[in-house]
Amino acid sequence: MKIGTKQFDFQHHTYVMGILNVTPDSFSDGGNYDTLDKALLHTKQMVDDGADIIDIGGESTRPGHRRITDQEEIDRVLPVIEAVKREFDVPVSLDTYKSAVAAEGIAAGIDLLNDIWGLQFDDQLGKMVADSGLAYCLMHNRKEISEDLTPEGFVGQMQQDIQRALDAGIAKEQIILDPGVGFAKTQEQNLMVIGNLDRLTALGYPVLLGTSRKSVIDYVLHIPTDERLAATLATTAEAVFHGCGIVRVHDVKENVQFIRMLERTREKRVK
Numbered sequence: 001m002k003i004g005t006k007q008f009d010f011q012h013h014t015y016v017m018g019i020l021n022v023t024p025d026s027f028s029d030g031g032n033y034d035t036l037d038k039a040l041l042h043t044k045q046m047v048d049d050g051a052d053i054i055d056i057g058g059e060s061t062r063p064g065h066r067r068i069t070d071q072e073e074i075d076r077v078l079p080v081i082e083a084v085k086r087e088f089d090v091p092v093s094l095d096t097y098k099s100a101v102a103a104e105g106i107a108a109g110i111d112l113l114n115d116i117w118g119l120q121f122d123d124q125l126g127k128m129v130a131d132s133g134l135a136y137c138l139m140h141n142r143k144e145i146s147e148d149l150t151p152e153g154f155v156g157q158m159q160q161d162i163q164r165a166l167d168a169g170i171a172k173e174q175i176i177l178d179p180g181v182g183f184a185k186t187q188e189q190n191l192m193v194i195g196n197l198d199r200l201t202a203l204g205y206p207v208l209l210g211t212s213r214k215s216v217i218d219y220v221l222h223i224p225t226d227e228r229l230a231a232t233l234a235t236t237a238e239a240v241f242h243g244c245g246i247v248r249v250h251d252v253k254e255n256v257q258f259i260r261m262l263e264r265t266r267e268k269r270v271k
Helices: 036-048 070-087 099-108 125-132 151-167 187-195 197-201 215-221 229-241 252-267
Strands: 015-021 053-057 092-095 112-115 135-139 175-178 246-249
Touching (some): 015 036, 015 252, 036 053, 053 070, 053 112, 070 092, 092 099, 099 112, 099 125, 112 125, 125 151, 135 151, 151 175, 151 187, 187 197, 187 215, 187 229, 229 246, 229 252, 246 252
Parallel strands (some): 015 053, 015 246, 053 092, 092 112, 112 135, 135 175
């Protein structure tokens, strides 16, 4: 898959997407990068550490977050997108589910759209993505938790989401799947999804796993967000072993090194 000017070989490598939240209230790093100078400095660090994609988000999607207006989100992300595109040779992803925000991002040169609602929020977004030809990350999400969700049921729901995207005119070659860890799932269901990633990669689409510092780690280990790196790396291992194409993370350097080591040892495995 081509994202921006870069070719991504998702069948043979797991890439690292660095998180750039330009928000005051994200669960882990809210307020850390909410000025242009801070955002660019953090982007440089992530690029230097090996990030393959930078994912820019202007609205927190943590549980209980405050939904902001389209214009407020545009005002947060647009200057950062423009500056990152100008200063760095790295594909830029925009984390939004709103067509008005996406339109501004597309005009500013984004390379990937990361949609946490999988075209369920905004009826205009699908055609916009289809017409743009951009890579599109479709995340599993629902308005309510299904208490009886099984691995088979989860895959079935993702197939429905894929069909929604295809019906909107988005090409199969544009689509990346995100299982939506932390969204509309119990913590046991989050663990089930992580433990069954091979069922999702079997659908034939690149898969993005986003577990970095999330509450599912606290559920298992009862540790604060700033102590969740090792556990995040455990989920990165699951992503690599089950053929996921991307991990979306806060700690870029550690994940890049971890993946490189895993992949080199995997190359030497005797079958």
